[in-house]
Amino acid sequence: MNIKGSILFGLLITFSAAGYSQTVNSTERSGVSPWGADDQIGRLNLINEKNNLALFSAIRTGKVYDLGVEYFIGMPSFTALGDPPYQYWLTHTPRGNRVGDITHAGDSVNSKVSYTGDAVSMYTHTGTHIDALAHFGLHGKIYNGFEADQYLSDRGWKKGGAENIPPVIGRGILIDVAKYKGLDILPENYVITLKDVQSALQTEQLQIQKGDVVLIRTGLMKYFYTDAAKFTGNGVGINLEALKWLVDEKGVMTLGGDNLALEALPSSDSNNWLPGHTYLLAQKGVMFMELVYLEGLSKANVNEFLFIGLPLKLRGASASPLRPLAIPIKN
Amino acid sequence: MNIKGSILFGLLITFSAAGYSQTVNSTERSGVSPWGADDQIGRLNLINEKNNLALFSAIRTGKVYDLGVEYFIGMPSFTALGDPPYQYWLTHTPRGNRVGDITHAGDSVNSKVSYTGDAVSMYTHTGTHIDALAHFGLHGKIYNGFEADQYLSDRGWKKGGAENIPPVIGRGILIDVAKYKGLDILPENYVITLKDVQSALQTEQLQIQKGDVVLIRTGLMKYFYTDAAKFTGNGVGINLEALKWLVDEKGVMTLGGDNLALEALPSSDSNNWLPGHTYLLAQKGVMFMELVYLEGLSKANVNEFLFIGLPLKLRGASASPLRPLAIPIKN
Amino acid sequence: MNIKGSILFGLLITFSAAGYSQTVNSTERSGVSPWGADDQIGRLNLINEKNNLALFSAIRTGKVYDLGVEYFIGMPSFTALGDPPYQYWLTHTPRGNRVGDITHAGDSVNSKVSYTGDAVSMYTHTGTHIDALAHFGLHGKIYNGFEADQYLSDRGWKKGGAENIPPVIGRGILIDVAKYKGLDILPENYVITLKDVQSALQTEQLQIQKGDVVLIRTGLMKYFYTDAAKFTGNGVGINLEALKWLVDEKGVMTLGGDNLALEALPSSDSNNWLPGHTYLLAQKGVMFMELVYLEGLSKANVNEFLFIGLPLKLRGASASPLRPLAIPIKN
């Protein structure tokens, strides 16, 4: 196995020799769900009506924050492994209708009724999106033991696909690492550590509770609309130790980042090019979001909120776009 | 102009001769927004923080209703004018990765790290979606006078596109016409009248208020997952008179239906194949939703609720998919 | 296994009970190529320079026949199993460039330099095309034993894909079954038999030679440009016995038909929904063409010709579109 020198995610960073010291961890197997043999949503089982009502009742404002990015041709996205960049095209235009008359309505109608139609195509991991459990498995099996050979059809996964994701409702916590560091944006390729996470929480006097939706801000969104190459070429993200603390110690329900992959890139594990992904999705059943727009919350110093995420129910898919909402709450 | 005999929307219904009596209405021009010369969202300007907070405060339950449909190959959609049906395809699979090794990680890594990626393409009016103001204009101009020749680029509209749609939050009202008629689903091609709407509201003792989100149920969703041809071939919907009452008299903010086009098909106006669309979008600046899943609300007899709709911000687009949420409220 | 009543290829024809009598033939295994363990083109190995020169030298006219169909939105194609219909869209238009200025050249340049760009998408088996050996295998293996688990990556087959197909040059023979029967088009769902093939050849005093390119005309092209449903709903084609005679007895190099699947549909073998395909591709290494336009040759009574076919080299693909050429020759 020689991953050294390869360019993953467009990052021109080679592993340090030290990166190769880690041995294959034989315990890295897809996890077994405590919610039953047919469970396909893992930690999202923590969503419940009692908690929902408590959160709704804690709202004290009509102000809402939009956590989704725009979709447009040329937007930053992960295409390093050949996936299609976002495409948009017109299928009907007012002038085109008049020339083509595919309505067979004739020119007097076509010149009056000005129809615009359009279509899009995208890698499911484009723009603000949530990774379904099917996105990463270990040794051919996704979370809860569903095996590709048995459940992966040409139309996607029959288990663990994005159509299973319920409306995601939970208490949201913003860990604004960039702001804690006093920066607009973290340094290029900065690796967020457990200490960073704990210190940022302490500074803001935030306590993570079981079932929380934890969003981590690097500030990378600064480049989203202005410099796609700068956005996708920056591997800033959180490390595995910090992820494990959030998941294993604090019991978060789901996570999100404003960067491309949530976790820091490139991987420091020579045997796994996305160890955070396999840890969260395959081992722990924790779905997470990428490319979440956190600038509004950061500017307004909102660190605690009702989070609402409504991913499209793309059958069998490994991810789904969504436009999350945050509504500030008070404890 | 000869629309007679053409097959619009896959409906094999020819216009009656009477259908041709209506003359071109010279007042059918794109409307001028009272919200200013640059306004691109029309009635959605009615969304406001005060109203939001009142709605949040009226929630008394943690139960939520999912109003979005699944996306899958073969799903019912409007392809009569050549638009692409929903497509889904896999770009990365656990076995495919091992054969292709496009990660350049080698087999020991590829057989451990089981990656699934996928992509989708769709007409923007596929599945549960909201029509942006750019979708239909009159005489080359969309609502508020934005002209195609000036604002329609090859990447969509520079004014009135879906990226402008804010998080849609409002009081939702379900007008369950099928239930009012004592039916699972309205008769094929049934045209919902103003009297139907008013009687259904009266029966449920519902009052529409200015700024409401009004959803109209035909019961057609019965066929959505089971018979695409039956779904798309059924022109059941609301007529123009009823739409005008809701919009002009009652001041609704936005509308939604569980059918393909909200309005009844085919058109009874020989000079306009979608008169409800041009009336709502171009003349009144009222965006609306189609293919909204209303079965859950209907079964639970929920007629009044907080409506939350978060359409993807597809830049320049004539529509955007969304997965709306309804949370019951009490006055 | 119950294929009865299913709708394959949009044909509303149920199998007769007699169709179920055939038992699984244990000899139906992917064939071994006499051209070596790495051979990926089967019978196309018969193409050779000596034969080419003899054919070129037999040309006595400058008249050429175009055997390819047009590609357009709404064209007849096989979408019964969910494959995408042909799509075409504009990416750049003269007016759109002026509005969007994505060239950053400014309006004086954009209004002078009128740029049109466009894109297409299609199932590889759309329009006139040739099936690569990778299209159908038996028990997971394509012709010459290449196994999907070893050679099928997410970017197609590493063996047997369309990029391996050489320029197809050979003596072409038209078997005009419709004309032989005195018909413009064969009866709906007519099954062409060995006797039909032999009689048509005899009538035209044609002898098939080893290495020939044999094209079979049903007349179905009559509907290609006018009635897509009529085209795709008609299962007219050749039966397996006739195919076997052409391949096993006469040694043809490749075949083509003017219909959707070359072979008659639906299958009369309850254990194989496309027995002609698996026989030709998987067992015999014989690629073949579908949707070949034979009207010009038929009208001009040209039955013998130089055939030139230049499929696009789509890497890894199961088929490739092409626009074949026929040039009459004299023996």
Place this chain on the structure above:
Amino acid sequence: MNIKGSILFGLLITFSAAGYSQTVNSTERSGVSPWGADDQIGRLNLINEKNNLALFSAIRTGKVYDLGVEYFIGMPSFTALGDPPYQYWLTHTPRGNRVGDITHAGDSVNSKVSYTGDAVSMYTHTGTHIDALAHFGLHGKIYNGFEADQYLSDRGWKKGGAENIPPVIGRGILIDVAKYKGLDILPENYVITLKDVQSALQTEQLQIQKGDVVLIRTGLMKYFYTDAAKFTGNGVGINLEALKWLVDEKGVMTLGGDNLALEALPSSDSNNWLPGHTYLLAQKGVMFMELVYLEGLSKANVNEFLFIGLPLKLRGASASPLRPLAIPIKN
């Protein structure tokens, strides 16, 4: 108008100040065809049966040269203005069929009948292709005065689209500029001059005749399969003076290059970012090919040949892929 500093075609080259001296040429209007008011193919009208037969009769070998490139994910293509890169995806796989059973044939059939299907999408100017006359116009009109407002529908051009291109048959002449210079590949961004063209012809003792197909080799294909960025970032090509000599003085029928745009990039005309394109297509009615694979001809020192090009008939399109063939001839 400020094109300075913009990145066209991914070239990081700024115009020299001298580049701005050229004034707008008021004679740059779309040309009028001598072949009549409805002519849509310009110089390809020179193709005729007499010439074809003469060329066929001049063949003395069975050896053929394949001038087409492969299509694959990651192939070099022009995406600088947002056009979609080539995509390939599987729609049916042997294992996927077994899991999904969309044939409804059941596992015993699906495990026997191993079906592979796939689809592609591409900008029409991807891989070896020919530009149709509709690709570039001047002041809204393409060659022969067809105006976008009258003829450009949402499904492409009703005049001048690629479906009109006949089988392209002509005498081919290779101008191997790289070889003439004693190089594998011309220097980066080298601009081929009239003197280069004339000298290369003289060295090979070649005479261009009216109606010839002239192919110009830069050697850039060296990078096509190995370094996409190097291929698309190199603006090597022919200048306008040389093009004019070939077209106006020598009367060539069509041209082709092994580079991205035939002409040298970036443009030296500040008022036209592709002056060779508008000159050839809009003014002269000369279609031309790009990304033609000329390595085989060059290695074999074949400079004169029968050229056969059979572009797919993509209705309304601005270009079409093809896989040309060259067969050496002797005068």
